[in-house]
Amino acid sequence: MKIEYNNLYTHFILTTYKRVAIISEKNRERIEKYITGIVSHQHSKLYAIYANPEHVHFLVSRSPHISEEELLEIVSSSTERFINSNKLVAGKFAWQQSASAFSVSKSDVDRVCKYILNQPEHHKKTTFEEEYQKFIEHYQTGINNQ
Known part of the structure; x- marks a missing residue:
């Protein structure tokens, strides 16, 4: 069946191996633009992205023809090749073998975009470990209380 309309917002977090x-500030925008192009090529729309030194956040309105896992696999494998072939980091670059994908409601898109784009300020107060634990606690609350 053809899907005429979709509202599939996903907040992804990819973490370096x-x-x-290992992601330097001087290469951050280049990596962000590359990921934006990959997402667009998959008939999806990227709303916000920020590449921190050890992790990347991005919010996508995903095509219904690709799952979160498929999109993330394409993004991760393509960016690994891109970063390594352009020598954007010292040594060999790789992502962790697992990542996170959190669904976002239409009403929260602006809030999540602001959160992603505010990563430099956010990480002056909160480490990635603390941030990630808060995400897990927030998104698991409903599951653990059932």
Whole structure:
């Protein structure tokens, strides 16, 4: 069946292998633009992205023809090749073998975009470990209380 309209917002978090802070500020925008292009090529729309030294947040309105896992696999494998072939980091670059995908309601898109774009300020007060634990607690609350 053809889907005429979709509202599939997903907040992805990709983490560098062993959470090493390897993405430099000088290459951050280049990596963000590359990921934006990949998402667009998959008939999806990227709303916000920020590449921190050890993790990347991005919010996508995903095509219904691709799952979160499929989109993330394409983004991760393509960016690994891109970063390594352009020598954007010292040594070999890789992502962790697992990532996170959180559904976002239409009413929360603006709030999540602001959160993603405010990553530099956010991480002056909160480490990635603390941030990630808060995400897990927030999104697991409904599951754990059933």
